[in-house]
Amino acid sequence: MGCRDIRESISAFVDGEASPGEAASVREHLASCERCRVLERQMRAVGAGVRQVRGRVPDRFREEVFA
Amino acid sequence: MRTDEELMLLFREGSREAFEELFSRHHRAVVRFAWRMTGDPSAAEEAAQEIFLRIARAAPTYRPTAKFTTWMYTVARRTTLNYLRDTKEDGEKVPILPEGGGEDGVYPVQLPGPDDRNPEQVVWEAQLTERFRTALGELPEGYRAAFVLNRGDGLSYEEVAQVLGVTVQAVKTRIFRAREMLLSRLSEDLSP
Numbered sequence: 001m002g003c004r005d006i007r008e009s010i011s012a013f014v015d016g017e018a019s020p021g022e023a024a025s026v027r028e029h030l031a032s033c034e035r036c037r038v039l040e041r042q043m044r045a046v047g048a049g050v051r052q053v054r055g056r057v058p059d060r061f062r063e064e065v066f067a
Numbered sequence: 068m069r070t071d072e073e074l075m076l077l078f079r080e081g082s083r084e085a086f087e088e089l090f091s092r093h094h095r096a097v098v099r100f101a102w103r104m105t106g107d108p109s110a111a112e113e114a115a116q117e118i119f120l121r122i123a124r125a126a127p128t129y130r131p132t133a134k135f136t137t138w139m140y141t142v143a144r145r146t147t148l149n150y151l152r153d154t155k156e157d158g159e160k161v162p163i164l165p166e167g168g169g170e171d172g173v174y175p176v177q178l179p180g181p182d183d184r185n186p187e188q189v190v191w192e193a194q195l196t197e198r199f200r201t202a203l204g205e206l207p208e209g210y211r212a213a214f215v216l217n218r219g220d221g222l223s224y225e226e227v228a229q230v231l232g233v234t235v236q237a238v239k240t241r242i243f244r245a246r247e248m249l250l251s252r253l254s255e256d257l258s259p
Contacts, residue, residue, distance in 0.1 A: 011243035015217060017224045046249050049199045050219040055102025057095055058112045065090065065119045 001025055003036055014043045071135035079126045097143055103215045104147040106204035114150050118143045140230045144212050151208055202252035206245055213238050214245035
């Protein structure tokens with residue numbers, strides 16, 4: 001499978017959601033493709049980015065909800 | 068310890084303490100979700116309050132046919148979507164980023180981290196986080212919701228599919244496209 005075709009599978013693989021067959025294909029591809037290994041790391045990092053966006057609970061939030 | 072579903076059933080029977088316990092368990096996640104989806108602190112606060120009000124109003128007819136959190140996020144997503152639609156109707160558009168990735172799928176963006184072997188432990192400085200937050204807000208809502216629910220709130224693809232009312236394949240594609248768009252946007256921001 002070529003790089004363009006496997007990118008969506010790499011995304012699912014990073015999320016632990018690739019099927020066993022799909023995961024095996026991704027591992028096989030990554031073993032021989034430096035570009036896709038870089039992409040895999042970028043996909044993991046950007047996934048972690050969501051957790052950096054936290055916001056904060058407003059001070060009187062509980063009081064407002066239970067008012 | 069009672070499960071969320073048991074607490075919701077107790078609340079349905081009139082127990083305020085049960086609802087307070089549900090609130091204690093989940094209010095941070097609800098506020099975070101609303102913040103990630105709206106990108107605006109006052110909108111997030113308003114949406115989060117509305118989410119809990121909707122949960123409370125739904126109590127009389129609540130049936131534990133799915134995990135409480137799956138149902139909660141369904142309510143949360145509909146609430147934030149309504150907010151975003153109302154914002155669009157007021158003239159503020161939610162811009163759509165162009166699709167497509169870097170050449171050969173590699174993006175010219177350095178996401179710094181102390182350890183290349185563990186890119187999930189990236190050190191995110193404030194400026195990059197702010198750029199990421201902006202880029203997240205520019206995703207199409209359906210892509211953003213899928214990505215936030217899975218990567219931010221830890222829902223499986225199957226659970227995200229239930230929340231969004233789409234197939235698991237659709238969730239997989241949306242999350243992939245969200246990643247492509249974010250990497251593309253961050254590449255623009257960070258290129259010289």
